[in-house]
Amino acid sequence: MPAKSFLKRIHIWRYKYISHKNFVFLLSILIGLLAGIVSVIIKNITYGIEWFLETITFSQSSFYFIFPIIGLWLVYLFVKHISKQPIEHAIPTILFSLSKKNGLLKRSKIYLPLITAPITVGFGGSVGLLGPAIASASAISSNIGQLFHIDRKTRTLLIGCASAGAIASIFKSPIAAIIFAIEVFSLDLTFASLLPLLIASVSSVLTSYFFVGDEVLFNFTVVDKFTIKDTLFYLVLGVGTGIASIYFSKIYFGVYAFFNRFKTNGQKLIIGGLAIGTMLYFIPPLYGEGFGFINDLLHDNHLKALGKTPFDAFIDNIWVVIALLIGITIFKAIAMTTTLAAGGAGGIIIPTMVMGSALGNVVAKIINNLGLNFNVSESNFTLIGMAGLIAGVLHAPLTAIFLIAEITGGYELFVPLMITVSMSFIITKNAVEHTIYTKELAEKGALLTHNKDKSVLTLMTLDGVIENDFTLLHPEMSLGKMLHKGVAKSSRNLFPVVDEDKRLVGIILLDDIRNVMFDQSLYNTTSVETFMHNPPDYINYNEDSMQKVMQRFQDSGAWNLPVIKDGKYYGFVSKSKLLTAYRRELINFTS
Template sequence: MKLNVLLVRFLVWRMKYISNNNFTLILSGIVGLVAGLAAVTLKESVHYIQAVLNKYIYTSGFDFLYLFYPLAGIVLTMVVAKYVLKEKLGHGITQILFVISKRSSIVKRSMMYSRMLTSAITVGFGGSVGLEAPIVVTGSAIGSNLAQLTHLNYKKRTLLIACGASGAISAIFNSPIAGVIFAIEVILTDVTINKFIPILLSSVTGSLVSLALLGDDLLFSFKLKDPFLAEHVHYYIFLGIACGIVSVHFTRLTYVIERLIKKVTNDWSRAVVGGIGVALIVLTFPPIYGEGYATIKQLLNGNDDIIFNNSLIYEGTDKTLVIIMLLFAILVVKPVASALTIGSGGSGGIFAPSLFMGGIAGYLFAKTVNFVLPITISTSNFTLVAMCGVMSGVLHAPLTAIFLIAEITGGYELFVPLMLVSAISFITISYFEKHSLYTKSLIEKGDLIQHDKDRQVLSLMKVNKIIESDLLTIKYDAKLEDMIKLIKKSKRNIFPVLNYDGGLEGIITLDDIREKMFDEEARKKIIVKEVMQLPPAEVHPDDSMQTVMNKFEVTQAWNLPVIDEGQYIGFLSKSRIFNAYRNKLINQDKE
């Protein structure tokens, strides 16, 4: 109680002495700080779990113990999510986008820690997913809840969600520019200078926290060794097309596998089936174990023997050909492992898998070119550029991909090929898939509307909030004379006609009875049912406002009844909807 009193006093003081814009800037710095701390905590927690598990493998002498770790991690994550946190996991960034679109940017308080806990277990035990999406969810939840605590409106809550996402990405990769662009490209749909500055502050703060606590111990980093050669530009063009195709493969196969695994309705069975599936894939292709950054780093350094570690596949006489075939096989099955990990109950994101797929694709491309043609192209450069290309395609975030790879390589020498491959990959996947993995399911369900202000505002309106229930009703077998009494009391010109079970039989307007109501003999003889008319359409309380407006447009009516399971609830009027729409529009445009 004392805390609430102190909070109220602080907010009153704040309103007197600190402007809304300045207060938002202060909060954005706080969100970036906390998101940065959360990112560092998650990364260190995962590394600690991995170190403990690897130590146990070393002391036990059982090299293939790691095959059982993903299964244990998925089952443990499912137990924690279902029985402790009581949450459904899935794709975290998709959930954040849904909250912004349909929940007024109000993120549950538990999401400030739930994704950190569950993803630490899943990834620490070798689940084939990444940490980036969970930490973005954590940062976004921190931003939303801080905004709720300080009683900020929808616009500011959404802005602080973006600040949290920006700070999280910036901290986990030490890439402040990529953090800003990710927040703008993926989380927000429209940006003004008032939004850009807080996101920038949050990103810088998150990066500083990471540098102060981790130094050079980043999630992924690499120093360029080879220069970009303009005479290889045509190879980069082909690489861009290849990255687009890999992105399509990743996106579509992920959807297919997640749908299949979710057909196993029992949570325990689904977790076991998914865990066993991941274990079998890891048994055949060990590089798929975990996030995969260690494998990519080895490939960047030219050590492709890493893909044979703990593998059942041996190098053979023609090592290069075996490596090419093995890398291609990894590209094919990696989406299966990631989708099984998430779909069966694990916690993680597709950020790291898309970078891993890109790294494998780029190294495979360069290795194949060097093997087939009498030329040598840089395997490290093509690996890095392809990471950008696949990430651009899968996430539909080309600018984020470009600046992320540029920042984690410590320079902009590859900027031209990064831009070229990112653009070509994005164009290629856009031909087959118009939406990213994050947004596709939401857009198909109508839960996310992009680049359409009218539909965005309508999506925020709920039928049950604007139902008019003050209309006076009359029974279908009443006399017209009884209705005259209602007309004297009512301020409306429409009257619902009900049966004795509460169902709607029809409606009567003053125009329907205007001539008869002044005929005293007719009033005593005519029954209401004889003069009522059927409504041109009915509305259900769960209908979207877009559906409701379509019904109004088709029927050209000004009023439509709301019916729920045969029971009359009330009426919707165009005038009430227009008024609510206007208020929503005004509130949305407030800064």
């Protein structure tokens, strides 16, 4: 009670003295600060696990490929016996929450990613930490919004602030973080949304500087400037990253489909652990997040990036190096998805960057070693390859451009970034309509986009427009009984006809019986079955999205359509009520 009373007094004081706009600004500062702290915590826990494995237990061990199996096993035990909640993918879970749960996330989503992801990555799982950091920060933001009774639209904005804060803290790239929130979470680009995102990003970056100083993930400065003669090569890189992005998405869904064949999580763990161990034995750079690998390529040290492999005897041959880098490009997506499908926790953004860096370096090395006197910057291609993959896999071209631009500390590579990113995005968008994040949500009709009409329909719920105050008729009921017990007692001009199991067998309109309703000679000689007919269409409660419901009305031309749930009659939706609910939601969405 004291806590509730204290919160109540805070609410009253806030409503009296702080405007809604200023309160959102204050919350943006707080959420940016907390998102920065979350990012620092998740990184330090992971580094602590890595340090423990390297210096205490298996220092310099040749059995490093066993570590990810141990990590997956620990996560499996934690999920089964402690959390008892399945691991969910960060971004899709947030997107679903925004579209169907009013931006409400469970409190457990705050701390679970801070446990499962560091275990997975710290033990060498081939995934990233950015997704879990975003998930934890977004859960914090959602619960703060609930605590202060924030409306759904503002709560959505604050979740965007949390995601921007997490990215800004990890990469020290506030502009890219803002653009990511707008592109991925489909936030409106208005002054009302832009300023809170900017405040949260800056707050998070300052938090990161406070705890870790000026340490950056990629210590790189652009030396080789862009020249016009390299334009064609950057176009080739754009085509390559576009094709690789399509491959990345196909592999992701293909590997998950393979693992879904196994009935138990234990089976998935065993199969996935063996697969990951085998890949790591032959391709050691697949171990862990891969930031070290990227940095080595950026500094033209491919030997250190590749590490010790079974092919060291041939490593002096540049084409062997290229082949190994191609192997990393191909198997990074497989290793990442296998880690996730086997029960690990992590994100896909960092693996995307690793794969892009390897592909960019491969393209540059091939160009430089064709014997045609071409010479391009391998470091620049490594960077721009990352941007190409991000643009293609996430369908976030602006995020990709500004992220790499901020990482390099300038805009010297802006033109080649635009060339490669544009080409990659165009190719991928035409081949893969939805991203890894959004495909399942789009199939469920639960995806928010920048299309306001579709977003409004996504935010609507079928339960909100279903009407149940219809008088039920039965096929064997006589005309007289229908008139006295149905028509006379109903204010509706529509009557559903159901059997004894409440399955809809037809409908009757008042117009269908208007010519005979006063003919008493028919009261006992004719039945409901004589007058009933099929409805123009049906609405499937379990399968139809609101977009599909609207389409059914448009195609059928009907004013009322019956709703079927689990094979039984459930109610009706009227076009007038649907359009009224749509207009109300549109006003709330755009205000």
